Structure formats: C-alpha cells, structure tokens
Amino acid sequence: MSKRIEVNDLNVYYGDFLAVEGVSMNIEPRSVTAFIGPSGCGKSTFLRTLNRMHEVIPKAYVTGEVLLDGDNLYGPGVDPVLVRRQVGMVFQRPNPFPTMSIRENVLAGVSLNNRRLSKSDADDLVERSLKGSNLWEEVKDRLDKPGSGLSGGQQQRLCIARAIAVQPEVLLMDEPCSALDPISTLAIEDLIDELKTEYTIVIVTHNMQQASRVSDRTAFFNIAGTGKPGKLIEYDDTSTIFSTPTEKSTEDYVSGRFG
Numbered sequence: 001m002s003k004r005i006e007v008n009d010l011n012v013y014y015g016d017f018l019a020v021e022g023v024s025m026n027i028e029p030r031s032v033t034a035f036i037g038p039s040g041c042g043k044s045t046f047l048r049t050l051n052r053m054h055e056v057i058p059k060a061y062v063t064g065e066v067l068l069d070g071d072n073l074y075g076p077g078v079d080p081v082l083v084r085r086q087v088g089m090v091f092q093r094p095n096p097f098p099t100m101s102i103r104e105n106v107l108a109g110v111s112l113n114n115r116r117l118s119k120s121d122a123d124d125l126v127e128r129s130l131k132g133s134n135l136w137e138e139v140k141d142r143l144d145k146p147g148s149g150l151s152g153g154q155q156q157r158l159c160i161a162r163a164i165a166v167q168p169e170v171l172l173m174d175e176p177c178s179a180l181d182p183i184s185t186l187a188i189e190d191l192i193d194e195l196k197t198e199y200t201i202v203i204v205t206h207n208m209q210q211a212s213r214v215s216d217r218t219a220f221f222n223i224a225g226t227g228k229p230g231k232l233i234e235y236d237d238t239s240t241i242f243s244t245p246t247e248k249s250t251e252d253y254v255s256g257r258f259g
Helices: 043-049 080-086 102-112 119-132 152-165 182-195 208-214 238-243 248-254
Strands: 005-014 017-027 032-036 060-068 087-090 170-174 200-204 217-223 230-237
Touching: 005 043, 017 043, 017 217, 032 043, 032 208, 043 170, 043 200, 043 230, 080 087, 087 152, 102 119, 102 152, 119 152, 152 170, 152 182, 182 200, 182 208, 208 238, 217 238, 217 248, 230 238, 230 248, 238 248
Parallel strands: 017 230, 032 200, 032 217, 087 170, 170 200
Antiparallel strands: 005 017, 005 060, 217 230
C-alpha cells in the first residue's frame, strides 16, 4: 500500500509570507522519515503540505510539486479530500471525538468518506484497525464506551487506528508523542516500527533520541531568523545525520549546541 513521495522545489506561503522555501526531497515507501529542527523552522507547515492540509488555512498555498508515486497532489482537478484519504494525519495532541464511542471513533473517517459498511464488515474493520494500532486487547470489551475515557497514550493509538481505518498509503505524524508520558511514548514508537512494514511514515519530532530511534532517514530544517523562511538544510540516513552530518548547523543542533 505504501507509496513513494517526491517533492520538487516546494515553496509554502501564508498569503504574502514565504514560510518554507525551496524544499526538494524523496521519501521512500515502507520507511520512517523524521523532520527535526528548532521551533518555527517550518517542519509542521511542510508536513501539512504533504496531504494538502496547509490549504485549510485562508490564503495559504504552495508552489512546486508533491508527487505520490508520480501523481502530482497539486495537479489540476485533484480533490484535496481524496488526497487526505491517501495520506493520513495524526496530530500532536490526541483528539478522539468526545461524543463518540471507541468504535465510532475508529469508523469516523470511513463514515466521512461516505463508505457504507455492513455491521460485520464494520466490526472487522474496527478490530483490524485497533489491532493495527496495538489497542485491541485493551479496549475490545468496552468498544461502546467514550473514546475520551481512555488514557492519553491510548487516545493517541485510537487516533492512529482511526487514521489507518480509511486505508491510507502514507501516515503523517506531527509530534505524536509530545503530550505523552515515557511509557506511552515507547508504545507509540514500537507501533511506528511495526506500521512501516505497510505504510510510508513521516514524523515531526523535537526529541532527538526519538528521531534516532524510530527513523530510517532524517531531514534537518532551520531558519535564518525571524521573518525568514524555513529551509531544508540536510537530508540523509539517520545514522549519518547523527554521527557525521555534512553541515555544521546540523551538527550543532543534534549535539545540543543550539535549539
């Protein structure tokens, strides 16, 4: 299911303001790619361009290309809703729908896409998605209870189950562990490692150790100063970025000398 992402000279704007400038990179299928860099350097903004969520903000737009197995997500006539079905998103804070049960939360994306399922197909999808997010054994006896009643780590895995229920090819994760305790964080990291056998995964993280643990490749973004656009400084195998980076600013960041 997973697909290759190719980004060519992407510029990201909020109205007249250039937020991210000139990003080109290839993200391989069935891999985990981490975006690192100081706050405000455009990591999350760039991540949201990969499933056209950036455009939800008024006057936000991009120039350049994002290709998913060769198909330009920004091509004429491309429906952003279909793009977001192919490229799922898991946000920084767990956001299960508070009025919905665990079961309804898993099926929420499928319902929004107007897919009609029989009860048995829906039951199978719920079980498969919750097993895929390593949550099934913990919640299988309380599927009709509110999703908001789960712990923070469980809620985040419920959001991952909701994302994979619509069967995307790519999963984007914007600091998925920043609101979680260390044990829940480890559970999510283990899950990411399992999910990459089926999905292309891109994760934004401020946690250097997490980037080194979970990712195959790492992209370092930086910003020259307030009001300047964020830029991709270096992109390489994670082991190279953390041991022998080419750019001094990358070395300074991963070694903790700034940021």
